[in-house]
Amino acid sequence: MKFCRFDAGGAVHLGVLLEGKLYDLTTEDRELFADLHSAHSRARKLGKDLLSLAAPHLDRAPSIKYDEGLLRIPIESPEIWAAGVTYLRSREARETETKLKGIYDHVYTAVRPELFVKDTGIRCAGPGEEVCVRSDSRWSVPEPELTVVLDREGTIVGYTAGNDMSSRDIEGENPLYLPQAKVYMGSSAIGPVIATPDEVKDPRSLRISMRILRSGRAIFEGEVSTSQMRRSIDELVSFLKRDNVLRDFTLLMTGTSIIPPDDFTLKGGDVVEIEIERIGVLRNTVRQL
Numbered sequence: 001m002k003f004c005r006f007d008a009g010g011a012v013h014l015g016v017l018l019e020g021k022l023y024d025l026t027t028e029d030r031e032l033f034a035d036l037h038s039a040h041s042r043a044r045k046l047g048k049d050l051l052s053l054a055a056p057h058l059d060r061a062p063s064i065k066y067d068e069g070l071l072r073i074p075i076e077s078p079e080i081w082a083a084g085v086t087y088l089r090s091r092e093a094r095e096t097e098t099k100l101k102g103i104y105d106h107v108y109t110a111v112r113p114e115l116f117v118k119d120t121g122i123r124c125a126g127p128g129e130e131v132c133v134r135s136d137s138r139w140s141v142p143e144p145e146l147t148v149v150l151d152r153e154g155t156i157v158g159y160t161a162g163n164d165m166s167s168r169d170i171e172g173e174n175p176l177y178l179p180q181a182k183v184y185m186g187s188s189a190i191g192p193v194i195a196t197p198d199e200v201k202d203p204r205s206l207r208i209s210m211r212i213l214r215s216g217r218a219i220f221e222g223e224v225s226t227s228q229m230r231r232s233i234d235e236l237v238s239f240l241k242r243d244n245v246l247r248d249f250t251l252l253m254t255g256t257s258i259i260p261p262d263d264f265t266l267k268g269g270d271v272v273e274i275e276i277e278r279i280g281v282l283r284n285t286v287r288q289l
Helices: 036-045 050-057 088-097 103-109 168-173 175-182 233-241
Strands: 002-008 011-018 021-024 063-065 080-084 114-119 130-133 144-150 156-164 188-195 207-214 217-225 250-253 271-276 280-288
Touching (some): 002 021, 144 207, 144 271, 156 271, 188 280
Antiparallel strands (some): 021 063, 144 156
């Protein structure tokens, strides 16, 4: 099942995207489906998951024709975490950009993964919204990533597409500058939906693609399979949970393997399209800060 939030005449409703139609769960039951947080809380009390809670309501929920422009950020997450150097291509790119050689080779093979806080939700864009390039960065790229949706116990309740915007020149100058390279206004995006585990049966065999448009023309295209991840998602989640506190709908971006060439940098007005099989297309315009 694919849950989404969408504009319903000025109010934001919770819906399900199915076969080209949006089913309005909020209109069907405003208390139960005010948002995913309330629905998940109710499902937990009943010993159910989101899929089994929502499925009986679809027959009664009003439907509208799907319009991508109606979509809003699918979940307001309390925290967004990210994992680095989980693909060989990421290791190669970060070794190229850094002045301190060897550290990313070690991170790629080490027992402990690289995990960091990407956002507390206030810097994150949704479908159709703007992502940003730092004003003091000369080399910035988007990073398409399968993003895991977790509950407070660390159980996977869904998946979405994520864009982990990155200032490669800032991090390359010194790895300790990672927070400034990764965390700033408009530095992440998620969407277009939250796909439940029944929809994404095998997260290790998904096709991820990215296209960057400039003046309506594709200037970069890339594709990868999540099967190329060195670390499993369960491994990343286990380290994130360790001696940590999670809240419902904590997000974990699982790393990237699609990186534009070293002579490429984003510019204001570019459009980034990230597509993940079984989830959909996350589309954002770039703004130069």
